[in-house]
Amino acid sequence: MLRYPWLQPYYDKIIHAFEQGYGHHALLFKTEQGIGNDALLRGVAAWLVCQSPKGHQPCGACHHCQLFNAGNHPDFYLIEPIENKDIGIDQVREVNEKVAQRSQQGGNKIVMIKQVDRLTESAANALLKTLEEPTQQTYFLLQADLSASLLATIYSRSQPWLIANPTQAQALAWLAEQNVGTMEEIRTALDVSHGRPLSALAMLQQGLLQKRTLLLRQFWLFYTRRSPLELLPHFEKEILFQQLDWLSGFLRDALKMKLNVPAQWVQTDFLQAIQRFNQKQSTQGLLKASKIMQQVRSDLLQINGVNQEIILLDGLTRLITEVFEPQQTH
Numbered sequence: 001m002l003r004y005p006w007l008q009p010y011y012d013k014i015i016h017a018f019e020q021g022y023g024h025h026a027l028l029f030k031t032e033q034g035i036g037n038d039a040l041l042r043g044v045a046a047w048l049v050c051q052s053p054k055g056h057q058p059c060g061a062c063h064h065c066q067l068f069n070a071g072n073h074p075d076f077y078l079i080e081p082i083e084n085k086d087i088g089i090d091q092v093r094e095v096n097e098k099v100a101q102r103s104q105q106g107g108n109k110i111v112m113i114k115q116v117d118r119l120t121e122s123a124a125n126a127l128l129k130t131l132e133e134p135t136q137q138t139y140f141l142l143q144a145d146l147s148a149s150l151l152a153t154i155y156s157r158s159q160p161w162l163i164a165n166p167t168q169a170q171a172l173a174w175l176a177e178q179n180v181g182t183m184e185e186i187r188t189a190l191d192v193s194h195g196r197p198l199s200a201l202a203m204l205q206q207g208l209l210q211k212r213t214l215l216l217r218q219f220w221l222f223y224t225r226r227s228p229l230e231l232l233p234h235f236e237k238e239i240l241f242q243q244l245d246w247l248s249g250f251l252r253d254a255l256k257m258k259l260n261v262p263a264q265w266v267q268t269d270f271l272q273a274i275q276r277f278n279q280k281q282s283t284q285g286l287l288k289a290s291k292i293m294q295q296v297r298s299d300l301l302q303i304n305g306v307n308q309e310i311i312l313l314d315g316l317t318r319l320i321t322e323v324f325e326p327q328q329t330h
């Protein structure tokens with residue numbers, strides 16, 4: 001059994017196909033981060049390397065299983081972005097050369113690529129060659145982010161699997177079993193994490209729920225006092241993008257409320273504040289606020305740490321002059 005029950009049906013279908021002899025040599029998993037896709041890919045890999053699986057379960061006892069479980073299987077290759085850089089051609093070439101040879105252990109060879117959407121163009125073309133002329137007993141397990149665009153050629157040479165997020169009930173039940181907080185905390189963490197249970201778990205384990213409450217309170221002071229300095233010192237480098245996400249969530253909820261969109265709220269525990277905030281905002285202002293936050297985010301992604309504070313300060317100042325008090329600037 002996989003650790004994440006919502007992935008089990010996909011696993012079972014895929015393994016069933018392999019058992020019946022029509023498994024595809026390149027599986028492409030399109031998933032969101034934070035729902036445990038790693039376990040699904042590794043689960044399939046474990047089954048493929050095992051010499052005597054018991055039904056859908058790897059035996060756990062054969063030499064291959066032992067090597068794999070110890071993280072030492074010589075025919076299992078993992079490619080992923082290193083230090084958040086795109087995957088370069090060297091990483092792919094190195095693995096290509098290895099899988100072109102006979103397997104070290106005489107069984108299947110597995111190439112697992114995380115975030116295959118982040119291959120550079122030349123790396124993608126190098127991968128394509130091996131996908132087109134697969135060597136015997138070589139399997140590719142590719143993961144791409146749900147929203148990412150992917151070279152059509154890679155797409156067409158693999159069998160795509162669209163992995164849905166778990167239902168709210170599945171996610172809540174699983175989180176409750178992990179003993180990481182009260183039901184209310186769990187629910188909030190899951191909402192804030194857009195229904196992704198592993199992200200919610202990490203949030204609860206790392207005390208991020210409290211940090212988020214603090215940040216949104218500071219946002220409120222920033223808003224009422226029109227002072228960026230109430231908020232600016234509370235951004236933390238390590239969780240900066242999460243923090244931006246929390247603020248954007250607040251603003252998006254405000255917009256949905258303004259438009260009377262029947263919505264699944266993200267910042268459920270701040271609905272009263274959102275309502276009060278809303279009374280003073282126009283729809284246009286809220287749209288503008290979301291745009292400003294998007295701009296801040298993309299600017300931050302493109303630059304190095306030195307200018308981070310300036311970009312944040314600029315964004316917050318724009319929120320004041322263009323959203324909270326637009327009449328004074330137009």
Ligand SMILES: [Zn+2]
Nearest residue numbers: 050059062065
């Ligand atoms: Zn085994």
